[in-house]
Amino acid sequence: MxxxxxxxxxxxxxxxxxxxxxxxxxxxxxxxxxxxxxxxxxxxxxxxxxxxxxxxxxxxxxxxxxxxxxxxxxxxxxxxxxxxxxxxxxxLGRLNRTKAEETFTPNFTFTIGKVENKYDNPIKQAEYVYSLIKEEVT
The missing domain is CATH 3.90.1750.20 (Putative Large Serine Recombinase; Chain B, Domain 2)
Structure with missing residues (x-):
């Protein structure tokens, strides 16, 4: 214990x-x-x-x-x-106190390009698809 x-x-x-x-x-x-x-x-x-x-x-x-x-x-x-x-x-007024809900708005977005290539190896395919992801600051 x-x-x-x-x-x-x-x-x-x-x-x-x-x-x-x-x-x-x-x-x-x-x-x-x-x-x-x-x-x-x-x-x-x-x-x-x-x-x-x-x-x-x-x-x-x-x-x-x-x-x-x-x-x-x-x-x-x-x-x-x-x-x-x-x-x-x-x-003391401590019942049912709720915090204002915090909101988070990211200042960026993600986009992915068109998947044009196909690979037999799933790892290679995943690496390729992940390489198409782009982050854009908004």
């Missing part, structure tokens, strides 16, 4: 809950759900990670538990986190 997620550790080849990080994780959830910002909740819980990493931690379904990872959070808490993140994003 390339990376062990926050809150877990590998012991004797098995993934187990890292006691200290699990407590920090639970404190992070409580702080965030109590209304603290992501950065303040992370700081108060003692997790020194970037904003993006904290977001990935809070949105990672792996923490619900599966065949490999023991659960660190209940389904109800996970849903509360999802609702809280949605509520905050909506309040």
């Amino acid at each position: 390339a990376h062990t997620p926050f809150g877990y550790e590998i012991v004797d080849g098995k993934i187990e809950i890292h006691a200290i990080e699990a407590e920090q994780f639970k404190l992070l959830i409580q702080s965030y759900l109590s209304g603290k910002s992501l950065a303040n909740a992370a700081r108060d819980s003692g997790i020194n990670r970037s904003h993006g990493v904290i977001t990935r931690i809070l949105t990672n379904e792996r923490y619900l538990g599966n065949a490999i990872f023991p659960g660190l959070i209940s389904k109800e808490q996970f849903e509360q986190l999802k609702e809280e993140r949605f509520k905050r994003a909506k309040k």
